Amino acid sequence: MFEDLNAFAVIVEQSSLNKASKLLNLSQPALSRKIAKLEEELGVQLFDRRGKRLEITSTGRFVYTFALEQRQRQLRFLQKLSRHKNEAQSMLTLGASLTTLQTTLPTLVEAFMSKHPQTELKLLTGKTHEIVAFVRDKKADAGVVGSAIHEAGLRCIPLFDDHLELVVPLGHELTARAGTASMKDLQGLPMIIFSKGTWYRSLTDDLFQRSGIMPDIRMEIDSFEAIVRLLPTCKASALLPKSYLRSELLRDNGLTALFLPDLKETRRTTSLIYSETADLSSTARSWISETRASFAGYRMV
Numbered sequence: 001m002f003e004d005l006n007a008f009a010v011i012v013e014q015s016s017l018n019k020a021s022k023l024l025n026l027s028q029p030a031l032s033r034k035i036a037k038l039e040e041e042l043g044v045q046l047f048d049r050r051g052k053r054l055e056i057t058s059t060g061r062f063v064y065t066f067a068l069e070q071r072q073r074q075l076r077f078l079q080k081l082s083r084h085k086n087e088a089q090s091m092l093t094l095g096a097s098l099t100t101l102q103t104t105l106p107t108l109v110e111a112f113m114s115k116h117p118q119t120e121l122k123l124l125t126g127k128t129h130e131i132v133a134f135v136r137d138k139k140a141d142a143g144v145v146g147s148a149i150h151e152a153g154l155r156c157i158p159l160f161d162d163h164l165e166l167v168v169p170l171g172h173e174l175t176a177r178a179g180t181a182s183m184k185d186l187q188g189l190p191m192i193i194f195s196k197g198t199w200y201r202s203l204t205d206d207l208f209q210r211s212g213i214m215p216d217i218r219m220e221i222d223s224f225e226a227i228v229r230l231l232p233t234c235k236a237s238a239l240l241p242k243s244y245l246r247s248e249l250l251r252d253n254g255l256t257a258l259f260l261p262d263l264k265e266t267r268r269t270t271s272l273i274y275s276e277t278a279d280l281s282s283t284a285r286s287w288i289s290e291t292r293a294s295f296a297g298y299r300m301v
Contacts, residue, residue, distance in 0.1 A: 002070055004038040007031060008046060009067040012056055092283050093122040095131035095143035099199060102224045103244040104159070104270055105144055108291055115290070119283055128199070135273050141284035142274040144291075146199065149273050157272040157288075159295040164203070164239040164266040166258040167250075169232045175256055183211040183262045190236040191215040195222040203266055204239055211262065228253050239263070243270070 011020040011031070021031045039046050046060035056064065096105045101123075113119060124134050128147055134140040136154060149156040166181070168174055174181050186208075193215075194201040201220075208215065218236050221227050227238050232254050245257050272291055274280070280288070 001038065001041060002074070004034045004041075005063070005067040005070055007034045008038055008060075009064055009071065011035070011054070012060070012064050017054060090116075090118050090283050091120045091122065091281070092287055093124065093140045094287070095124045095126070095134040095140035095145075097128045097131050097143075097145045097199075098125060098222075099146045099241070100144045100270060101125055103162075103241055108144070108294065111294065112287055112290060116283065116286065132273065135275055138275060138278050141278070141280060142272060142288055142291075144270065144272055146268055146270050148269045148271055153275060153277055154273050155276050157292055159270050159272055159291070160243065161267050161269050162241050162243045163268070164200075164207075164263045165242050165245060166237055166260055166263070167228075167231060167240050167245065167255050168237045168258060169235060170254050170256055172235075172237065172256075174237070174258060178256075178258055181258055181260055183207075183213055183260060186211075186213045186215050186237075189215050190218050190234065192219045192221060192227050192230060192234065192236050192238045193217055194227075195220045198222055200239075200241075203268075207239075207262075207266060228255065231255060239266075 007020070007024055007026070010023055011017060014020040014023060017028055017031060021028045024031065026034075035046060042063065044059045044063070045057055046063060047054040048057055094105070094109075105123075109121065113121070124131070124140050126134070128145045128149075131140070131143040131145050132149055132151060132154070135143045136151065144159075146162075148158060166174070166186075174185060177185070193204055207213075218234055219230065221230070224240060224244055227240065228249065230236070231238055240257075242257070250256060272288065274284070274288055
């Protein structure tokens, strides 16, 4: 009915069936059928037909007022719908493993939000397999995880390689052996390590076992930031991912990072994942392209 009401209003405004039919891109017979159908549905006569002339009836004027109101309501609805669609497209849901949440993601989010300040960001965290499930089930637009993913329906883009480095306070005895220190120097060394159940804890436990090393474990913590802050106070060392060890972070906390050749064995790949079948919003596509561009040609080894 609303389409027919609009056609009726156009006839009234144009004062001509011929002009209205051209404006509506309809033939005159088709337009006449619309008006006849509307009159039948409403049970009223909208026009007095005097030869080729149409004169609106008093009831027709009442219906015309209603038609204008409906036109304005439809316009407001379409405007609100458009705003809603734009707002929905400016939402971004990301999944991040606990490791990437503390290392890689903050810098990426800061860069993206500086370019897209109106974006509403939602973050889902969990273990790598949980992030994969979020993206696969379309609960997240994309994910950043600390490993390479091979799963049907998902695209995995390697961003960079990472490995652990030994972090010690400035003035630590091992700083004098920078470049020559080895895993053997970790024997009995006071250390803060990751909590049990974390991926990095499994990695370091395996590393210590293969190297025959037994450090002096002072604390077990699952926060990179807490470990960094406690190292100088406890005069301890830690194995932390190179991607996290920004120069200003080390400087501000009175720390230095030492490279041990054996730690190359801890190399892992941080990857961007997203669904190949999902209908991604323009915001999600921007995130993916900008994240890929920020690591183009960059590999940390």
